[in-house]
Structure formats: C-alpha cells, structure tokens
C-alpha cells in the first residue's frame with residue numbers, strides 16, 4: 001500500500017508525527033511519498049526522507065504560491081531537484097478556483113493566471129531537465145493544464161509523465177490525461193457520495209490509478225472534517241474496490257505497482273546532500 005500524496009511535515013503533525021507514521025507502516029504502508037507545496041515544506045521533506053528509506057520526497061511550488069514566489073525560490077527548487085530521496089517535481093499546476101477578494105476582480109484573476117502559468121511551465125521544464133515525473137494540482141483548470149502538458153510532451157519533455165493528483169474532474173477530462181500518458185490519483189473525496197466522480201473511478205482502468213490521502217486535508221468518510229493521516233489511504237483503496245467490485249488486495253497491490261512505475265523509489269541510492 002502506497003500513499004502517493006501526504007504532507008506529513010505539516011505543523012498539524014508536529015505533536016505526534018512518529019505515531020502517525022507508525023500507524024501507516026502498521027496498516028500496511030510500504031512507501032510514503034511526501035509532497036512539497038512550498039520551499040520550506042520541500043526542504044523539510046528532503047530532511048525527513050533521510051531518516052527512513054521508505055520515505056521519499058517531492059519538491060515543488062503550489063499554484064497558490066504563484067503571486068508571491070521569488071527568483072531565489074526557484075533557484076532553491078532547482079537545487080532541491082537533484083537531492084537524494086527526491087523522486088518528482090510538484091505539487092505544481094493551475095488552480096482557477098478563486099476565493100476572497102480576487103474572486104470579483106478580473107484584473108487580479110488575469111494577473112494570477114499569468115503567474116500560475118509561468119510557475120507551472122518552469123516546473124514542467126525542471127521535471128523534463130531532471131528526467132523526473134510531475135505531481136499535478138488541477139482545479140477548475142483542466143483545459144489549460146492539458147494544453148500545457150501537451151506542449152511539453154510535443155517538445156520531447158516530460159518523458160516520465162506523472163500523476164494528476166486529487167482528481168475530481170469529469171470523465172472526458174480524465175480521458176484527456178490518460179491519453180497523454182498520465183496517471184489519475186484519487187483521495188478521500190471519492191467517499192463523499194459524488195455519483196459522477198464514482199463513475200469516473202469505475203471508468204479509469206486500475207492500472208492507471210494511484211491512491212492518496214493529501215493529509216492532513218481531505219479525510220475520507222467517516223473521518224470527514226477531522227485531521228487526515230496516511231493510514232487512511234486504506235479507506236480510499238476500499239472505496240475503489242467497492243466501486244469496481246474487485247478485491248481490496250488487488251487495488252492495494254496494483255496501485256502500489258503503479259506508484260513504483262511512476263516514481264521508481266530508488267533515489268535513496270543518490271547521495272544525500
């Protein structure tokens with residue numbers, strides 16, 4: 001069993017991180033992929049990966065960082081990309097779900113979109129240059145993301161493809177990503193009773209699916225609204241087994257194999273720097 005998207009360096013785990021990890025290994029966790037959404041988080045992930053050969057890191061800048069990111073941040077990301085234990089770039093992507101004061105301000109939206117595009121593009125280029133897969137955050141922006149992925153693929157980049165994390169889009173959007181060679185990853189959101197999303201889970205072939213928690217966020221039912229943790233990825237696997245009417249073991253095993261196919265998890269052989 002592999003949770004392909006956790007944020008265990010989040011401060012919500014500061015008091016009991018060791019016990020949280022212990023519960024994951026006890027529940028059958030084989031490998032844990034810890035995701036970087038900011039520079040400090042990416043750096044912490046690299047440090048944590050050094051402590052346990054079963055823990056790997058990604059390094060990236062979330063689209064929400066786009067308006068405040070500095071050139072020096074991207075320089076750091078370039079350095080992080082070659083560190084031991086780092087197996088992917090992300091989470092990176094586009095998020096057009098506007099909230100707060102930006103929501104009613106077309107000028108700000110335009111500015112945010114441009115900044116997000118630039119940040120996403122640079123990370124796609126970084127992944128290509130380092131021959132790493134990408135972990136893509138895609139919210140309310142599937143057309144724009146698919147177009148950018150296509151562009152980079154046509155240029156010969158993104159050879160390792162990657163995964164569309166926390167997928168909540170439509171059947172057609174899932175198909176577009178699959179045709180581009182990407183995997184689709186599901187969180188606890190699939191346990192919330194969204195019938196359309198359940199149809200998408202049924203339709204995507206198990207050999208293209210990853211499971212994830214996105215903890216501490218998105219706890220699956222019946223823990224909804226509480227702090228999520230890697231051990232709960234089993235609940236996501238159970239829901240997929242139920243929806244596809246197949247054995248839980250099959251889901252756990254195949255999704256772990258898919259994760260190994262994308263991320264390799266061999267990078268601890270690189271020296272830790």
Ligand SMILES: [Zn+2]
Nearest residue numbers: 005035091214
């Ligand atoms: Zn995340």
